[in-house]
Amino acid sequence: MKINGTPYRSVWVDENDGWSVHIFDQTRLPFALEVMRLVSQDEVAHAIRTMQVRGAPLIGAVAAYGLALALRTDAQDAALEDNAAMLAATRPTAINLRWAIERMLTHLRPLPPAERAQAAYAEAARICDEDAAQNEAIGRHGLELLRAIADRHGPDRTINILTHCNAGWIATVDWGTALAPIYMAHDAGLKVHVWVDETRPRNQGAALTAWELGSHGVPHTVIADNAGGHLMQHGQVDIVIVGTDRVTRSGDVANKIGTYLKALAAQDNAVPFWVALPSTTIDWTVDDGIKEIPIEERAAGEVTHVAGRDPQGKVTQVQITPDGTNAANPAFDVTPARLVTGLITEKGRCPASQAGLLSLFPELG
Numbered sequence: 001m002k003i004n005g006t007p008y009r010s011v012w013v014d015e016n017d018g019w020s021v022h023i024f025d026q027t028r029l030p031f032a033l034e035v036m037r038l039v040s041q042d043e044v045a046h047a048i049r050t051m052q053v054r055g056a057p058l059i060g061a062v063a064a065y066g067l068a069l070a071l072r073t074d075a076q077d078a079a080l081e082d083n084a085a086m087l088a089a090t091r092p093t094a095i096n097l098r099w100a101i102e103r104m105l106t107h108l109r110p111l112p113p114a115e116r117a118q119a120a121y122a123e124a125a126r127i128c129d130e131d132a133a134q135n136e137a138i139g140r141h142g143l144e145l146l147r148a149i150a151d152r153h154g155p156d157r158t159i160n161i162l163t164h165c166n167a168g169w170i171a172t173v174d175w176g177t178a179l180a181p182i183y184m185a186h187d188a189g190l191k192v193h194v195w196v197d198e199t200r201p202r203n204q205g206a207a208l209t210a211w212e213l214g215s216h217g218v219p220h221t222v223i224a225d226n227a228g229g230h231l232m233q234h235g236q237v238d239i240v241i242v243g244t245d246r247v248t249r250s251g252d253v254a255n256k257i258g259t260y261l262k263a264l265a266a267q268d269n270a271v272p273f274w275v276a277l278p279s280t281t282i283d284w285t286v287d288d289g290i291k292e293i294p295i296e297e298r299a300a301g302e303v304t305h306v307a308g309r310d311p312q313g314k315v316t317q318v319q320i321t322p323d324g325t326n327a328a329n330p331a332f333d334v335t336p337a338r339l340v341t342g343l344i345t346e347k348g349r350c351p352a353s354q355a356g357l358l359s360l361f362p363e364l365g
């Protein structure tokens with residue numbers, strides 16, 4: 001996507017040295033757009049853990065480059081396996097991370113150590129190119145849903161879309177998942193407006209989705225996380241589109257905490273609830289998402305404190321709970337397939353079910 005007219009991806013290799021890896025530090029957004037240079041697998045792991053890079057597809061792609069960085073110093077079998085395991089353990093819920101590391105290992109294990117670093121960079125680049133292409137295709141398949149709404153209501157009526165968390169281009173290598181159809185609809189001249197859930201506790205909606213949509217000129221309004229149900233009751237949401245960190249083979253969807261409540265409200269109000277994902281987010285080994293998907297538990301400080309900019313322009317953290325208050329911070333929840341209208345993938349749309357997924361991906365099941 002473009003920033004001030006210049007096209008960017010969310011991760012790239014330094015074009016001068018040919019090996020260091022660049023990302024945008026997402027913890028600095030929306031107040032500063034800062035490029036970070038990563039030079040070791042430890043720095044990559046730290047960036048993933050602290051959410052300087054985040055979003056299921058992007059952490060997979062960045063971890064692949066993390067392995068490439070590690071192989072520059074030691075490409076022997078033991079180092080390959082140790083570094084892969086260390087990177088795969090940085091965050092537990094998004095399956096793309098494990099998928100990317102497994103793909104890298106499958107590619108690299110048969111090679112002689114002397115060839116591994118170069119091959120790792122090439123494979124990581126392929127993962128990035130594929131992710132960008134898959135998300136663009138998701139955009140096209142999701143755009144058809146938005147066009148159908150426009151056809152029903154006429155071109156003058158604004159299409160109101162609600163989204164949760166950030167599933168835009170900064171959460172992927174390019175385009176985004178849930179936001180890709182919205183960018184395409186906006187570019188095609190459809191009148192769209194996005195209700196952006198703030199997405200406590202880390203505020204990915206308020207900070208990242210609002211920044212992305214604003215930079216692209218897409219009309220949007222940030223709402224408190226609890227406002228969505230009310231808006232749906234009053235006919236102000238035509239469709240919900242969210243991303244996901246893991247979809248089970250039966251169509252259960254893990255996504256940022258609070259997604260499940262939006263799906264419940266959507267069902268109660270007959271609002272379609274769609275989930276956008278590349279096939280790299282499907283975990284074919286898991287059936288029951290509630291029982292089997294590991295849910296990341298993050299630090300209580302993310303709940304007891306919020307970051308923001310003070311009137312002097314300084315970005316700071318403030319405490320919002322009494323001293324010593326206990327806080328729990330499950331970072332994801334699982335929306336059962338029965339609440340999901342359908343899945344939008346790079347191969348097209350399907351019901352959130354094993355049969356639906358197999359109809360699009362018979363070779364992966």
Ligand SMILES: CSC[C@@H](O)[C@@H](O)C(=O)COP(=O)(O)O
Pocket residue numbers: 054055056057094164165166167168171172176177178204242243244245255256331
């Ligand atoms: C295209 S990204 C889809 C999901 O990864 C996104 O909605 C999400 O939940 C991200 O969680 P985060 O904890 O910010 O990495």
